[in-house]
Amino acid sequence: MNTFADAKRSRSALPPFDLQRRPAGENQIVDEGDEVVSCSNVWKLFGTRAREAIAAIHGEGLSKDEVLARFGCVVAVKDVSFSIRKGEILAIMGLSGSGKSTLVRHVNRLIDATSGVIRLNGVDISKVTSAQLRSIRSKQVGMVFQDFALLPHWTVRDNVAFGLELQGVPKLERWAKAQAAIQRMDLKGWEDRVPSELSGGMRQRVGIARALAADPSVLLMDEPFGALDPLIRRDLQNQFLKLTRDLGKTTLFITHDLEEAFHLGDRIAIMKDGAIVQIGTAADIITSPADGYVAEFVRGISRVPILSARHIMSPVDPDAAPSAADIPVASPGTPLAELIATGARTRSDIMIVDQSGRAVGKVTIETMLSSMKEVR
Secondary structure, three states, rough: OOOOHHHHHHHHOOOOOOOOOOOOOOOOOOHHEEEEEEEEEEEEEEEEOOHHHHHHHHHHOHHHHHHHHHHHHHHEEEEEEEEEEEOEEEEEEOOOOOHHHHHHOOOOOOOOOOOOEEEEEEEEEHHHHHHHHHHHHHHHHHEEEEOOOOOOOOOOHHHHHHHHOOOOHHHHHHHHHHHHHHOOOHHOOOOOOOOOOHHHHHHHHHHHHHHHHOOOOEEEEEEOOOOOOOHHHHHHHHHHHHHHHOOEEEEEEEEOHHHHHHOOOOOOEEOOOOOEEEEEHHHHHHOOOHHHHHHHOOOOOOOOOOOEEHHHHOOOOOOOOOOOOOOOOOOOOOHHHHHHHHHHHHHOOEEEEEOOOEEEEEOOOOHHHHHOOOOO
């Protein structure tokens, strides 16, 4: 997929999602001490003159093509910084070649950064020993790939328990933990089957169960649902979302599909040519795209399942606001779809009140109608 038209065709091929997983803007991640993953000024260039090329990019603002022509280096990740807190899902999206998969492989050091710092649970992973790195990969990080990566002649149970076996966990203990993960992924009864006997969706369930069995603090998901049929894909997305919430897993989720990113991500990072061009909530991105590139991505995406009252209300003077008896009321987190339904039923503007009942804003019929329009 290399064009915006291709990206749009991919989105339109899928059934609509319930993007409003919780009231828009509600943030579950509040403790700054809960930071699990952080990347600071991370660069990855492939080529022998990588550091020289980075200096030239800083000094002369060279483009990706200019760096390749002048230094023979490919810019894969360009000065990326972000952090993810405990229990948060960060969806990293972009077209093919944008650097998203390369970036995620830095978190468990499958790829070493050219420069920059990556911390996992507070540890700079560039400074750990080989033994420590193996422990981090097997105990702290679970990874799920698009192509399943299952051992074809092993049973479902053995595939799920594989990571625990590498850790040296005794057989009965690892089978017990594997069974718990198998049941979480609705695979009970399939423990003794081999991958060739499973559908694509079931094989991906095995991959997710394997990642969960070791109880890692971080999940790295590299387009895990990209090869699945739309209905199976949607079902797995919803199940994965519930599991990560129930288990409190911190997740980097790679996708090339914007609707999937909006559906799953607490925040979304959009990449282009190795750089993050915007990072924020779905509402941030759809209402305030950082540039024309992002605006083109969100063109055609409905605002209705994404926005809530707080994003479209006009401020009011609490003392001058009409009473609740005079006008329908809603909270700042009320989804736009509910506001529209209320407005259509009452043919009235809606007063927005906080938890104490104090008026904090108003949504008019005209605002609701204009907010239904696609981003242009």
